[in-house]
Amino acid sequence: xxxxxxxxxIRSTIDAESVADALCQMNTCEEGELFLLxxxxxxxxxxxxxxxxxxxxxxxxxxxxxxxxxxxGTIGFRLRSQAIRSNSI
Amino acid sequence: xxxxxxxxxxxxxxxxTLTANLAGELACRGYKVLMIxxxxxxxxxxxFVKPNDWRKTLAPSKTIKNWFTPDKxxxxxxxxxxxxxxxxxxxxxxxxLHLIASHLDLINVDLELAAQLxxxxxxxxxxxxxxxxxxxxxxxxxxxxxxxxxxxxxCPPNFNIVTKNAIAAGDYVLIPAKPDYLSxxxxxxxxxxxxxxxxxxxxxxxxxxxxxxxxxxxxxxxxTMVQFYRGVPISATRPFIAQTKxxxxxxxxxxxxxxxxxxxxxxxxxxxxxxxxxxxADIVGEIETFVDEFEHKVLL
Numbered sequence: 001x002x003x004x005x006x007x008x009x010i011r012s013t014i015d016a017e018s019v020a021d022a023l024c025q026m027n028t029c030e031e032g033e034l035f036l037l038x039x040x041x042x043x044x045x046x047x048x049x050x051x052x053x054x055x056x057x058x059x060x061x062x063x064x065x066x067x068x069x070x071x072x073g074t075i076g077f078r079l080r081s082q083a084i085r086s087n088s089i
Numbered sequence: 090x091x092x093x094x095x096x097x098x099x100x101x102x103x104x105x106t107l108t109a110n111l112a113g114e115l116a117c118r119g120y121k122v123l124m125i126x127x128x129x130x131x132x133x134x135x136x137f138v139k140p141n142d143w144r145k146t147l148a149p150s151k152t153i154k155n156w157f158t159p160d161k162x163x164x165x166x167x168x169x170x171x172x173x174x175x176x177x178x179x180x181x182x183x184x185x186l187h188l189i190a191s192h193l194d195l196i197n198v199d200l201e202l203a204a205q206l207x208x209x210x211x212x213x214x215x216x217x218x219x220x221x222x223x224x225x226x227x228x229x230x231x232x233x234x235x236x237x238x239x240x241x242x243x244c245p246p247n248f249n250i251v252t253k254n255a256i257a258a259g260d261y262v263l264i265p266a267k268p269d270y271l272s273x274x275x276x277x278x279x280x281x282x283x284x285x286x287x288x289x290x291x292x293x294x295x296x297x298x299x300x301x302x303x304x305x306x307x308x309x310x311x312x313t314m315v316q317f318y319r320g321v322p323i324s325a326t327r328p329f330i331a332q333t334k335x336x337x338x339x340x341x342x343x344x345x346x347x348x349x350x351x352x353x354x355x356x357x358x359x360x361x362x363x364x365x366x367x368x369x370a371d372i373v374g375e376i377e378t379f380v381d382e383f384e385h386k387v388l389l
Binding site for chain 1: 274277278280281284324325327328331332335336
């Protein structure tokens with residue numbers, strides 16, 4: 001049986017959409033890491049955020065790895081693109 | 090006549106398969122299509138011509154390499170064009186599918202072209218830049234504006250002078266990409282190089298009296314070799330598709346599916362999958378949907 005909580009089951013503790021929206025506005029990965037840290041999110045809540053963003057993860061992924069994936073999917077990919085397209089290289 | 094360069098910095102993204110099937114399907118729909126193979130690997134060429142026939146009839150004097158060599162003054166661009174035999178019977182009506190073949194030695198041409206850059210002064214250097222990067226423009230101009238509806242240029246996965254010739258000659262750049270980390274990074278490299286070429290070329294063009302600037306547009310990224318599960322791309326690939334869309338690059342809605350069974354040996358028979366495999370309506374249908382989208386964006 002799938003024991004991952006559904007969005008409506010943990011809505012009382014976290015608004016996954018607003019967390020994702022906030023991350024999408026940030027311009028450094030460090031900013032994102034601090035933000036997630038400040039939210040004191042449980043693994044199940046991180047899973048809901050990842051699922052909402054359509055970011056794949058595995059059950060064996062550690063919490064830190066899950067956070068990295070969320071940050072990469074919201075902030076990291078933009079920074080990567082900017083770095084490659086920057087005129088300084 | 091519309092000119093499209095098909096390119097990604099990253100190799101192995103299904104670029105040639107895309108070009109061959111797009112060209113084949115459009116010819117089948119009645120368009121006059123010329124393919125130009127600029128990749129020294131000559132994969133597009135060998136998708137339509139057997140290597141032995143290429144060696145005997147094309148390699149000595151009838152490939153795109155001949156256009157880029159210093160004695161090109163003695164040949165006409167039109168003389169390099171040929172009509173692949175095997176695919177001919179699949180095209181009826183007004184459609185045409187022609188090819189200018191590549192040459193394995195095309196890889197050395199870039200060094201010769203690079204030697205022609207520079208100059209005694211800035212004005213001369215700018216003129217040489219334009220001359221060196223406009224070889225393909227000159228050739229295509231020789232064909233006349235109504236000779237083809239579409240020219241598809243299959244570029245190598247680099248941004249050397251030969252590739253820049255294709256970009257400079259083109260109205261659009263079509264970017265095939267696998268939905269993975271390295272292939273989508275190739276899209277960013279390409280956009281950067283594209284912007285730089287346009288800036289450099291147009292800056293040099295303003296120094297010449299008769300030289301027009303270039304304005305190639307990114308037609309879009311088309312995701313290739315896509316693996317599906319339950320009718321959608323597998324979860325590991327979806328973030329790369331979504332991220333590319335968020336980077337404000339045009340992205341085609343249709344995908345080209347991974348299918349080794351169909352695509353692996355199609356070049357051996359000289360006919361693109363889309364024209365032969367009516368038994369796999371799902372795969373052929375997806376290619377046709379992509380061609381519909383392309384046709385709508387470029388030709389209609």
